[in-house]
Amino acid sequence: MPQLSWFTEAYALSGSSVGFRTERLLHAEKTRFQNIEIYQTTDWGNLMVIDGCIMLTGRDNFLYHEMMSHPALFTHARAKRVVIIGGGDCGTLREVLRHDEVESATQVEIDERVTRLAEKHFPELCEANSDPRAELLFDDGIKYMADCAPGSVDVVIVDSTDPVGPAEGLFNAAFYASCFRALRQGGILVQQSESPIAHLHLIKSMRGEMSKAGFGALRTLTFPQPCYPTGWWSCTMARKGADLTEFRERGAAAKTFPTRYYNVEIHRAALAQPEFMRGLD
Amino acid sequence: MPQLSWFTEAYALSGSSVGFRTERLLHAEKTRFQNIEIYQTTDWGNLMVIDGCIMLTGRDNFLYHEMMSHPALFTHARAKRVVIIGGGDCGTLREVLRHDEVESATQVEIDERVTRLAEKHFPELCEANSDPRAELLFDDGIKYMADCAPGSVDVVIVDSTDPVGPAEGLFNAAFYASCFRALRQGGILVQQSESPIAHLHLIKSMRGEMSKAGFGALRTLTFPQPCYPTGWWSCTMARKGADLTEFRERGAAAKTFPTRYYNVEIHRAALAQPEFMRGLD
Numbered sequence: 001m002p003q004l005s006w007f008t009e010a011y012a013l014s015g016s017s018v019g020f021r022t023e024r025l026l027h028a029e030k031t032r033f034q035n036i037e038i039y040q041t042t043d044w045g046n047l048m049v050i051d052g053c054i055m056l057t058g059r060d061n062f063l064y065h066e067m068m069s070h071p072a073l074f075t076h077a078r079a080k081r082v083v084i085i086g087g088g089d090c091g092t093l094r095e096v097l098r099h100d101e102v103e104s105a106t107q108v109e110i111d112e113r114v115t116r117l118a119e120k121h122f123p124e125l126c127e128a129n130s131d132p133r134a135e136l137l138f139d140d141g142i143k144y145m146a147d148c149a150p151g152s153v154d155v156v157i158v159d160s161t162d163p164v165g166p167a168e169g170l171f172n173a174a175f176y177a178s179c180f181r182a183l184r185q186g187g188i189l190v191q192q193s194e195s196p197i198a199h200l201h202l203i204k205s206m207r208g209e210m211s212k213a214g215f216g217a218l219r220t221l222t223f224p225q226p227c228y229p230t231g232w233w234s235c236t237m238a239r240k241g242a243d244l245t246e247f248r249e250r251g252a253a254a255k256t257f258p259t260r261y262y263n264v265e266i267h268r269a270a271l272a273q274p275e276f277m278r279g280l281d
Numbered sequence: 282m283p284q285l286s287w288f289t290e291a292y293a294l295s296g297s298s299v300g301f302r303t304e305r306l307l308h309a310e311k312t313r314f315q316n317i318e319i320y321q322t323t324d325w326g327n328l329m330v331i332d333g334c335i336m337l338t339g340r341d342n343f344l345y346h347e348m349m350s351h352p353a354l355f356t357h358a359r360a361k362r363v364v365i366i367g368g369g370d371c372g373t374l375r376e377v378l379r380h381d382e383v384e385s386a387t388q389v390e391i392d393e394r395v396t397r398l399a400e401k402h403f404p405e406l407c408e409a410n411s412d413p414r415a416e417l418l419f420d421d422g423i424k425y426m427a428d429c430a431p432g433s434v435d436v437v438i439v440d441s442t443d444p445v446g447p448a449e450g451l452f453n454a455a456f457y458a459s460c461f462r463a464l465r466q467g468g469i470l471v472q473q474s475e476s477p478i479a480h481l482h483l484i485k486s487m488r489g490e491m492s493k494a495g496f497g498a499l500r501t502l503t504f505p506q507p508c509y510p511t512g513w514w515s516c517t518m519a520r521k522g523a524d525l526t527e528f529r530e531r532g533a534a535a536k537t538f539p540t541r542y543y544n545v546e547i548h549r550a551a552l553a554q555p556e557f558m559r560g561l562d
Contacts, residue, residue: 017301197503
């Protein structure tokens, strides 16, 4: 019988913690970029931890991955070309490729080991990796976006770690300016934007930087995510040109693929602004 | 300088934990019914713990208290008489009394010490305790509802601890039958119904018992609540007679009191059913 233990992540900045009961450590390694650990939990499937921060569990990642992809793709009229920055566990890529209109999706993850470990320990998230429309690059996302041909991309999804350490450069106007240039008119940038209740200042700061980079319309969507600080998370969408008040409701209602959280009502729900967040939009 | 520590609640049933960084223990006592501790935290205001379970923090209780009261009161056509079972911290009572149409609100908390400690350590939640419409009783809520005059109440709010220990009797058809009888036609019962992702079986069970007791319409609403397991919580509404698909949107939009989470959009958002919860309604 395995000896049960707990992996707990204590967030110094928010003064709160989240933990999961673990059965055993499946893998630990120090890569060129970071420390990665994989645990088997008692109730949440496998758990990936990077530099002490919980990245995902097998049980609740569907919330995040669906909300990082479907709202943006059902807002864009027809996203043919999608770029994912980060997202090494491949869960966002899988959700993006559920959309028939997507002709190519490039995932630019800096640390190949994240993907290799996801293939082994979260194989369900990597189901779409061999899709002919998928391209997996292991490279610097900041450089990739800076080098992108102008007006060549429909949706950029920034599925990164927190804005400290390696991902810090993904949260400023210089990076957003690269995304803006790479996007076609009407294109959408969507980025995870931390906890509405713990990190509202960060959401405001990101939105300010996105505006500086030229994005004309911004929306912050909220959704539950138990494994992240406070259990409540957000993503922020920014559009090149057009507005962000509408989405393709009929398309979303007629979606031909399964989801576990996302649907038309949930999309609308995610757009609702709590009173304390008013003034952001 | 105080010595920082963490209060962590590990949920055996869900295999997950939530914690807060504390500066000091402000109070601890064993009452006739339970153990109560109050901590001062670094980032979340004061924290109340009962029998090792986190009850509320000063910073995030507005989510729960607003969602336990305003959706039910803006669904009922005109709730004159409200009964709160449990709710000893008085936060739900405060929100209920923000509604001018409420002529009386009775809070039936079994443990008077919860309320006395809330008055001291969460005074903002007790602001309405001296409202002439408020009645604070310290008694058994199960007995109170069983003895209620038939057809005398418009809204019953069950703001209790988890369905183990003292609150167990608040989650079965016998209690719901008392509520049903006490409610006027069109009356609403609303009860906290735990985490959608960790306790879906419990939500199903509660709904089954509510139906058995005669309630004709049920809706489960979801909302974020960082201090509870998984950070994602729910309440379930049950109506005597009429349906639960509509609420007084114009009334909610024209509300004359402040909220920090609740508004018309958030009310609609809470009604959205994630794909994995479909089939409940």
